[in-house]
Amino acid sequence: MNNKRTITYSVFLLIVLGILSCKKDEAPDLGQENILNLPNTPFDYSSLTLPSHFTTNVPGQPLPTSIQGTDNTPSDNNITDDGATLGRVLFYDKKLSANGTIACASCHKQDKGFSDDAILSIGFNGGLTGRHSMTLINARFYQRGRFFWDERASTLEEQVLMPFQDPVEMGMTLEQVVSTVQAQSYYPELFEKAFGSAEINSDKIARALAQFVRSIVSYSSKYDEGRSSAPSPGANFSNFTAEENLGKNIFFQTIPNGGGACFGCHTTEAFISANPGPQNNGLDLSSTDDLGAGAVFNNPIFTGRFKTTSLRNIELTAPYMHDGRFSTLEEVVEHYNSGIQNHPTLSPALIDGDGNPIRLNFTDEEKNALVAFLKTLTDNSLETEEKWSSPFE
Secondary structure (H helix, E strand, O other), X not given: OHHHHHHHHHHHHHHHHHHHHHHHHOOOOOOOOOOXXXXXXXXXXXXXXXXXXXXXXXXXXXXXXXXXXXXXXXXOOOOOHHHHHHHHHHHHOHHHOOOOOOOHHHHOEHHHOOEOOOOOOEOOOOOEOOXXXXXXXXXXXOOOOOEOOOOOEOOHHHHOOHHHHOOOOOOOOHHHHHHHHHHXXXXXHHHHHHHOOOOOOHHHHHXXXXXXXXXXXXXXXXXXXXXXXXXXXXXXXXXXXXXXHHHHHHHHOOHHHOOOOHHHOOOOOOOOOOOOOOEOOOOOOOOOOOOEHHHHHOOHHHOOEEOOOOOOOHHHOOOEOOOOOEOOHHHHHHHHHHHOOOOOOOOHHHEOOOOOEOOOOOOHHHHHHHHHHHHOOOOHHHXXXXXXXXXXX
């Protein structure tokens, strides 16, 4: 009897030791399952059918309404369904940070207009990013083709690799990113489908991520519904309320005609600048802590200037500006109405005939109308569309 107990205990001990040994050899839990949920047939990323108002200029308009000529997609990296699918997986893969806690999507959240609802985003080790997370919507239609608030990346393909290597954001070296991707069992097949070879390198990672980001295009908002049956953006839209039409008119009209000339900087139906160069919108009298593009181009004329982003889904991308200083659209509108500062590099569009910052002097009704119009740019399909969501279960 005692001998049986000894044998039973010994077997039990061996089992426990075996379990502990197996657990010791297992990879640490990085907070994300390895299970991919991808469709057998990839989602359609490559065929973009835009409404006609996106691709046709309104005759007689001083600024372009069409996005023609603004697409920054390089000829050697056109979007493919398999390429963007790979980019989607890379975009959501938390293993590509130093401790497996941060992905690109951590700072560019689908339900926040591919931005972040925090003023500054949290990096892999709890540190804070230097600037507010910029929306990725309609990034492909920024004619200048440069990225980040200060435009330090000359292309999107260059930009997508930089957060991985940022010591605050994801804390990796490029070599570590490549080796981590190579170590995951689900990537070789995805690279094979996307590029015809299972070889994994940083160039392919960059190209796939850029394809996914460029696929995020908004064109299905209440504004688009009204615009599709209107001869021009300035005409009253039948599906708009009186307040929304008033706000739209203020947005598009010039300042001498009682408008805000907002369309001057948020141009085309993509509502992103079609004009070259970052702008200074008068947030401060001077630049001290953040020189913006001035620090990148080493030219004082760029001091305090930042990239102009798309207004598409702006209702979802609060807080606002490069430093997230405004928490509401009402605050943003009030800045342009009464708060523009006379910075040395202030955009000429924001300076009146006497050389002072413009003061729009809108009524409360007009300011509320402008906010109401901006909310018509919300495209709810972007925040729910599966092809832009996490593929990990």
